[in-house]
Amino acid sequence: MSRELIVEASEVTLAYRRTRHRVSSLKQTAIDTIKKRMAYEEFFALNGVTFDVARGETLSIIGRNGAGKSTLLKVVARVLPPTSGRMIVRGHVAPMIELGAGFNPELTAAENIVMYGTLLGRSPKEMRGRIEAIADWAGLTEHLDIPIRAYSSGMTARLAFATATDVTPDLLLIDEVLSVGDADFREKSAARTVEMMNSGCAVVLVSHDLDAVKEMSTRVVYLSGGIAKQSGDPTEVVEAYLADVHH
Amino acid sequence: MQVYDSSARQIPVISQVKSIYDNRGLLRLLVVRDLTVRYKRSVIGVWWSLLNPLFTTAVMFYVFNTVFKSKLPDGAPFLPYLLSGVLLITLFNQGLTMGADAIATGAGVLTKVYVRPEIFAASASISSAINFIIGLAPLTVVLAIYRKTPTWHFPMVLLVILCMTLFTTGLSLLLSIAYINFDDSRSLINIFLTALQYMTPIFYPITVLGPQTKEVIQLNPLYSYLQIFRKEFGKVGVSTFSNWEMMVISSIIAFVGGFYIFSKRWPKLVAKL
Numbered sequence: 001m002s003r004e005l006i007v008e009a010s011e012v013t014l015a016y017r018r019t020r021h022r023v024s025s026l027k028q029t030a031i032d033t034i035k036k037r038m039a040y041e042e043f044f045a046l047n048g049v050t051f052d053v054a055r056g057e058t059l060s061i062i063g064r065n066g067a068g069k070s071t072l073l074k075v076v077a078r079v080l081p082p083t084s085g086r087m088i089v090r091g092h093v094a095p096m097i098e099l100g101a102g103f104n105p106e107l108t109a110a111e112n113i114v115m116y117g118t119l120l121g122r123s124p125k126e127m128r129g130r131i132e133a134i135a136d137w138a139g140l141t142e143h144l145d146i147p148i149r150a151y152s153s154g155m156t157a158r159l160a161f162a163t164a165t166d167v168t169p170d171l172l173l174i175d176e177v178l179s180v181g182d183a184d185f186r187e188k189s190a191a192r193t194v195e196m197m198n199s200g201c202a203v204v205l206v207s208h209d210l211d212a213v214k215e216m217s218t219r220v221v222y223l224s225g226g227i228a229k230q231s232g233d234p235t236e237v238v239e240a241y242l243a244d245v246h247h
Numbered sequence: 248m249q250v251y252d253s254s255a256r257q258i259p260v261i262s263q264v265k266s267i268y269d270n271r272g273l274l275r276l277l278v279v280r281d282l283t284v285r286y287k288r289s290v291i292g293v294w295w296s297l298l299n300p301l302f303t304t305a306v307m308f309y310v311f312n313t314v315f316k317s318k319l320p321d322g323a324p325f326l327p328y329l330l331s332g333v334l335l336i337t338l339f340n341q342g343l344t345m346g347a348d349a350i351a352t353g354a355g356v357l358t359k360v361y362v363r364p365e366i367f368a369a370s371a372s373i374s375s376a377i378n379f380i381i382g383l384a385p386l387t388v389v390l391a392i393y394r395k396t397p398t399w400h401f402p403m404v405l406l407v408i409l410c411m412t413l414f415t416t417g418l419s420l421l422l423s424i425a426y427i428n429f430d431d432s433r434s435l436i437n438i439f440l441t442a443l444q445y446m447t448p449i450f451y452p453i454t455v456l457g458p459q460t461k462e463v464i465q466l467n468p469l470y471s472y473l474q475i476f477r478k479e480f481g482k483v484g485v486s487t488f489s490n491w492e493m494m495v496i497s498s499i500i501a502f503v504g505g506f507y508i509f510s511k512r513w514p515k516l517v518a519k520l
Contacts, residue, residue, distance in 0.1 A: 016519075025429055025431040026429040074358070077360065077361060078361035079359065079361055080514075080517060081514040083514070086253055086254045088250065088252050090249075091250075098359045101355050102360070115276055119273065119362055124272040124276055170248070
């Protein structure tokens with residue numbers, strides 16, 4: 001059977017100029033310009049990363065903090081455009097990255113469901129039809145019409161998770177497997193994440209949980225300093241990464 | 248099936264406008280959110296957003312009435328002249344700074360999910376325009392005090408609003424570039440905005456100015472927007488064809504220029520957010 005490619009990344013590079021000073025101000029820029037001092041240095045957050053993910057596969061990205069894992073996930077999510085190289089993504093993407101971004105505390109739970117779902121690329125009309133089901137799954141039906149500023153952080157997290165996962169995406173992006181809320185809901189949300197991962201979509205997963213990575217992945221990319229140091233068989237790549245870490 | 252290809256060539260401005268149109272559902276939600284948060288959830292509701300311009304007008308009226316009341320063209324009454332000015336400059340300031348702020352703070356989402364940032368600039372301008380339309384109610388009341396009513400061609404005001412929306416959307420994109428690139432740009436821009444306000448005849452009639460000053464003031468596009476608005480809504484000002492030219496051309500230049508420059512800069516900006 002041929003692989004139906006959902007993500008194709010070839011030589012993806014993300015370079016930007018970073019100021020040497022911690023802050024970037026007009027004043028500092030003016031001083032630097034007058035003194036003819038180079039205030040910038042080129043910084044490669046990602047450098048020539050190539051991989052692909054087909055439907056039904058799970059690709060995990062591992063590496064130390066600051067290796068570019070989350071950056072790479074954001075390039076796949078279309079948030080950061082690569083400065084060179086090419087990224088192709090086909091179909092509907094469900095990014096489970098910092099859930100609840102875009103929630104407005106002054107809006108009610110129902111309004112936030114519609115807003116958040118729309119920000120994630122669905123239509124407001126479709127979302128209005130999903131309010132009940134989402135609230136029901138999150139166990140928040142009785143609190144639908146109050147502004148979420150009155151919500152506890154656990155309730156907000158449940159609402160965000162329920163809204164973000166109310167889709168059958170072609171590509172699922174996960175930044176650390178999420179489990180939110182109390183023990184009951186944590187189990188429920190973990191189960192739903194696994195269910196989504198097994199629904200036949202493509203998955204790109206960033207995780208520090210190496211055992212889970214070995215178990216769930218089809219392939220693993222080991223990033224170091226923005227470069228794909230090794231990629232391929234999960235067990236081999238995780239071993240190589242662990243060998244580097246212990247050195 | 249939608250396909251994202253990072254190497255696909257995008258035509259600036261046209262592709263951006265198209266993406267706003269494609270996401271009009273989100274645009275509408277953002278506008279409704281702005282208005283809901285401002286009105287429904289506050290105790291005095293609609294009056295809240297009018298409080299600032301009405302109060303400013305009251306203070307300026309108290310201070311400047313005796314100086315300027317008999318200096319207006321055609322003996323127009325000072326209070327509606329003044330309120331028109333304050334409402335229009337509020338429309339400009341609000342659309343501009345709200346839009347730029349939304350993008351510069353990433354609107355909380357721009358670094359997490361894929362949304363075209365231009366939508367936030369457009370929604371800020373549109374909700375400011377709706378606030379402005381609400382402000383026409385007290386202006387009508389003020390006109391009535393002087394036994395005046397809105398003119399029969401007051402729908403022309405919609406053109407002023409349209410041009411202003413394009414103008415502030417384009418400029419707020421440029422402003423957001425400055426906000427993101429330089430942490431200290433805000434205070435400088437505030438100085439500039441204050442200067443621009445004084446360079447707009449909000450509370451003074453342009454006839455009291457010296458000939459050179461007058462020429463400089465007429466270069467300010469806001470002057471033309473304001474003259475047209477005053478004339479078309481309550482007939483408390485005079486406008487010429489060159490004001491119309493200035494308004495339409497400035498709005499198109501700001502819109503196209505703002506979108507074009509923004510589309511070139513955004514890939515670098517989003518990495519800084």
